[in-house]
Amino acid sequence: MIDLPLLWALLIATAILIYVILDGFDLGIGILFPFLETDEDRDTAMNSVAPVWDGNETWLVLGGGGLFATFPLAYAVLMPALYVPVILMLLGLIFRGVAFEFRWKSRGHRKAWDHSFTIGSMVASFCQGIALGAFVQGIAVEGRAYAGGWWDWLTPFSLLTGLALVIGYALLGATWLVMKTEGRLGLKAVRYARVTMIGTVMFIALISLATLSLDPRFMAAWTAWPAILYVAPVPFAVALLAFYLWRSLGRAMDHRPFLATIGLFVLSFVGLGISLFPYIVPMEITIWEAAAPDKSLSFLMVGTAFLLPLILGYTGYAYWVFRGKMKPGEGYH
């Protein structure tokens, strides 16, 4: 018999990871937006993500909808616990999402929608990071419901993870620009990538250590023998990738820095998974306790097995259609 809850937990985690990487770079463009010097550069940067941002954000809906579908108990506990950051994130996403169309349509208010794009992107990223931190640090549960207050999420740790995600997304955005643009904007992106990379690596180290001290079980997950043999390569791989990223930024402006950054995100995500497994509400509810009945899980699995490859296929196609370097003022504004 297939362990459906485990399979679904892996699938949902993958959907969230894909979301973080894909929306991460277009949120990152929003975070870097005010630092770009000319209107032309801002237009180019925004146009480099305009055809794909909507698809990127759909992974967030899959993450939320998928959690509701397959782990309704976890969804019902986590959402009230993360009430404030989730609502603020949604508001941020509203402001940045509409900016893609509105800034071209408004007469005289374009600056306002540029701010809306920047602030919305920053708030959404920061709140996602806060939600992650609040999730990792633990959530009060009684029976089948959230038992804490509506400010429990606010701690130094969650603020730290919030900040970390903003910097991390900025790095994703910068390396995306390194890949998609050239000339002045490309060079600028290289500089931003260097700065945000240093920040990102520092935050990864800081948060990793802070996480270990949160709960002895986190510590155990990383230090128990023989598990340590499997997990020890993770931090080494992070260091190696960071080195590779730095080197690749000094060379041609191509896809390598972006791929290396994705690697950093994947490794951080795997590290998080090692700490948390098998909990879906950390240290309170395991994936098997929260899972919907097998009949629900298998019903959705049948369609997912067929639809997910299809989605990946046409999403890939959409990216391929808009491949290559952006040129200022080019085609599809």
Added chain:
Amino acid sequence: MPEFLTAELLARAQFAFTVSFHIVFPAFSIGLASYLAVLEGLWLKTGDEAYLTTFRYWLKIFAVAFGMGVVSGIVMSYQFGTNWAVYADKTGPVLGPLLGYEVLSAFFLEAGFLGIMLFGLERVGKKLHFMATLMVAVGTLFSAFWILSVNSWMQTPAGYGINEAGQFIVEDWWAVVFNPSFPYRLVHMTLAAYLTTAFVVGGVGAWHLLKDRSNRPARIMFSMAMWMALVVAPLQVIAGDMHGLNTLEHQPAKVAAMEGHWETGSRVPLLLFAVPDNEAEGNHFEIGVPALASVILKHDPDGVIQGLKDWPKEDRPPVFIVFWSFRIMVAIGFLMVGIGLWSLIARMRGKLYESPLLGKAAVLMAPSGFIAVLAGWVVTEVGRQPYTVYGLLRTADSLSPVEAPAVATSLAIFAVVYFIVFGAGTVYILRQMAERPGTPAHVPEGPTRAAAYTTDYVKLAEGGRHD
């Protein structure tokens, strides 16, 4: 905070507010996506540039409306968890997979091909671009399919069991998805979306025809919209009637509220005007047609219909809102039928584009579809109260363990943000609609999307791809 502002009331207000804002955009984009596909198809088939111009005109409006639909929809998908966590826990095993299918089969399809639809014509060529337009249109219909299945299950639950944790579990997926009210609701809503779009398109076409009768794209818009009104509005009346009979079978209390009908009995009058009063358990100022409600609902003047007093007070929906929303919806439906017939007469006289009175009526009716859709949803959602899952899970028992101030604050922020953001979006859409179709769009300084669309299509029309 005042005592009556409970977390439940505020959460309900928040849901009603956000969903009412949201529903407007899908209702419009379902119809518009199909319309765009038809226009592009006609252009490819006939080579007539006027279809392309019309397509381009509505594509810009679609982009703005779709963007607002996406962002307001994301809010909806998280609200089940934030304000309605107990509901989410209990219904998740049944409704979650349906929503999952909506995301997988509809949202990704729309989002994946939207970029190509908006920006990709030069890069992929005509035929692939047409396919992208079709995929977006199909995606909006898939979305309607799943979300209406979810909503219908909450109205007429079927195929479920209840486990020891109090969760609904599935016994028969077929019965869950195709629950008793689903086919009626799906047809009724899809037709409503098509009518809504038709009246917007017809209104915009009429507006420009009033200024210049010879404008080809405006003539295309107006003519196509009036055909839709003529054919689809009467179909909608029939679909609505069938939906009503289905509701009478499964949710008789809702129908009693729609009719403002308190005492069980026969020869029930159809009320044209009344002021229903929950406290007094009766109506003030009744004006009605004797026995007509019995005729409509039972097809028999002596047909017995249950009145609201058959249910305990705490199980009745709020009557006044349901009663009047229903009347608004029905009145608009008949007005739409009337415009359709009027246009037919004008068309047969060869004066479809020459009647200023018809044109002005069409302009006035442009927003009518939105009002009817909202009124219809109020009927179905308020009429379902006091339950979230009809007869099984009460609204009061569906709530998150959140405190009233949290819900009040988020509601206030949503209200402010929605009015700013969607207000601006509406202004941009109206401004776009005021542009005369067929002339180059307003071009502010610097490169714009509008300009890019124009050059894309001009180049394409002149001789295919430029790579």
